[in-house]
Amino acid sequence: MSRDRLVVGRNVRKVDGVKLVTGGAAFTDDVQIPGMLYGKILPSPHAHARIRRIDTRKAKALAGVHAVLTYKDVPRVPHTTAGQAWPEPSPYDTYLLDSKVRFVGDRVAAVAAESRAIAERALALIEVDYEILPAVLDMEQAMAPGAAVIHDEPDSTKIYDREHNIAGYILREIGNVEQGFADSDYIVEREFRTQRQQHCPIEPHITISWLDTDGRLVIRTSTQVPYHSRRQVAMILQIPVSRVHVIKPRIGGGFGGKQEMLLEDICGALTLATRRPVKIEFTREEEFYMARSRHPQRLRMKMGVTRDGIVLASQLTVLATTGAYGSHSTTVQGNTGSKVLPLYRAPNMRFECHVVYTNNPVAGAFRGYGCPQGFFAQETLVDEIACELGMDPLEFHRKNVIRLGDTDHLSAQLGEGKEGLPRLVRSCGLPQCMERAARAIGWAQKRKSLPNGHSHLRRGVGMACTMQGSGIAGVDWASAFLKMNEDGSFYLQVGASDVGGGADTVLAQIAAETLGVTLDKIIITSGDTDITPFDVGAYASSTTIISGGAVKKAAGKVRAQVLDLASKMLDAPVDKLDCGNNEVFTTCVCRKAVSMTDLAMQAMYKEKLQIMDGASHFNTDSPPPFCATFAEVEVDTETGQVRVVHLATAVDPGTAINPMQAEGQVEGAVAQGLGYALTEELVLDAAGRPVNANFLDYKMFAAEDMPKLTTILVETDEPLGPYGAKSISEVPINGPAPAIANAIFHAVGVRIRKLPIRPEDVLRALGAKRAANLEEEALLTP
């Protein structure tokens, strides 16, 4: 690089920021389309039932109702709602509408009416006679002999073992785990449980569809995956892809919940049935149980170490439920192994997982994608081992974690639903992450002595290390297109989907840096299947590295065209030219220059040349971002209440293209991780009905609840990323739960191995510990 970076690495404002702070019409719902109908879905009240008879006559007769659809009215096309690259590794076990319902909230019918009130009335008028079937609500029972079969329909495909409700199964081993355990001096095995967490984007899922004047189906929707949605909707509605146009406006948060084709198909079907614009939006309550959640898991983890604390073998056995449909089932759970175990350099690893169907709300992609569960188990177990060995957990991590130059072979075995590719660590800031976060929390002093005295409020500190990926190796790809305008600005088109994380800004920064222009010279359009080139979408921490890679390539090509013309205009060889600050200049002493504006005018009106180009990009490796999370907690031994006092997170994202935005990603992930650790769980009753589908009873962290946060970016230079960037949005969500659990142990000496850690869990554990101590004392007193 011949000069310092001018745009990359700077805290620039979000390119879409002004319209967001002024309340501009930017989101899916911020349009008024004349003649728009209101769509509504009738949710199943039963966890498992067959529709014996469904009568829609009364609903249809209601004034203002334009369509009522049941399974009899729509094509039956097995598919997955998972927004994944084709062919999706998730089972094709879902139907637009079906004669069977498989969870409370499953689609029974859909209506389109002139108002929401009429649509709601119409739903109440649909008469359904259900044959109620035995339901499988407990994942432990799903594979048991005699359990009801949830997917008994013959046309679903890619289900691992439908007779036993197994959506997917994974078994992978590297080295020889039995031998590894035999060679170990010390082996610990524990069981962990994690809960059903909800994404809770503040904007619930919403889709508006209509037919344009050419009769094409336009779908304006709150999605992370416009291209996958287009392909899936076309397949489900049996129309050509070319007849579907998906528009992703600004999105009010996704977090994986919108990596899902969730309303687009049914909304489109209502538009096709009525030839009218239709809007369907989830209410907050519907968002809680009719959208998606994080997969609940039961994890058994076993680790063998030598006397001096070197990990020789690790084994993770998982039972997870995907709920009624297998969206992201094997891929999320695959990550629980492939992204988690290789954090340690153990030569022997084994990962086994059953993902089962239950008649519960459907799980899917959720920030972290299987890693929060796995790291909760692994990092809590490692803490226990270190403590048992009398070793500082920080020292244990220093000794064992993956490092620069290492290859992670488990990833080679476990790809996106198939064999993957080995991961080579080409950049690694994990040691600095650990040291800096440890210093921020005051680890060295606080591990030794905390001023706890005899108070019932006891402090403790704990830590966890985590990693993730940056895009799916060999699967994720993206493209970008750039053209120059007469004023020397550039129009950037990307299929990438900014869902609020600031991707548009980061991509514009990469383009501006490469072209040597200021950020205001980049105009970006993203996520519109008619206008922008293909991109798999916003998931797997891929946008900065993969879409950013495409932008950098495209900008590089356009830059070459700019330099070619400048070379003519300045009469200087291309290798003596550079661009910056909206001009092209010679790098020799003569210092001649031409502004981008003059150059653009020359190109367009003299040369008759549109400066423009595009590029596609993918990687065959998924460079891991690293993270160290340190927590200080205060536990009230009388109430069991855990208060997080301070949470320090240090992340290695490669280069932070926009450090301020990168910090924001960390802080947002941490807030979700805190909820995962302590408060968030969608609770179902004995019939599979949600009991806390609202923001009062489902407790997310609010501004007042947050602990002190310290965010540290440890930048490294990743050879595979644009300007050295990897990713950041997911990895920090993994650490809070184990770091907090470990801090609780440090504070009060009890291990909590389930999430969320509620006061009653802590109290019970403290009670059990007290009872055990008393018993011991009784045995010792003569």
Place this chain on the structure above:
Amino acid sequence: MFGSRGVFAMKTMELHLTVNGQSLNWSIAPGELLLDVLRRQGYFGVKRGCEKGECGACAVLVDGKPINSCLMFAAQAEGRHVLTIEGVAIDGKLDPVQEAFLDHGAVQCGFCTPGMVISAKALLDRRPDPTEDEVREALAGHLCRCTGYLKPVEAVLAAASKRKNRARRVKPLTEVSR
């Protein structure tokens, strides 16, 4: 399971109110929520996040006080002054709170932002020099799933010091901007 937005056999009534300084006459149904009416009238910055008063995305100022517009009947706004996010910037000039939200990275998806900005503005109008705790209390009714609240809190504190003309910035910012 469903909201009680009984706009069914619709009788209309007249509503006279002031929105962002403009005196208006609207025809509404008696049971309609202020949120629905404002959005229908094109005030899209008023967001629908829960319709139950639990998220704060729909907040507006009514006679200077932050109110969740999903909890108020439009009819109750008769004769009152409503300020929505659209009225916060004056003649295209952003309020210091809005500027600070941009400079501090306090906006991610932006769906909670209008509500937060409205409440922050009301706070600063009332207490020009709030403590961090007061800021957190003022934002407590606004759920944000993206930011972890740190940057919004920093932004409000920075806006406060800026409004008081203390040139001090909470964080140095580089000058590359749109």
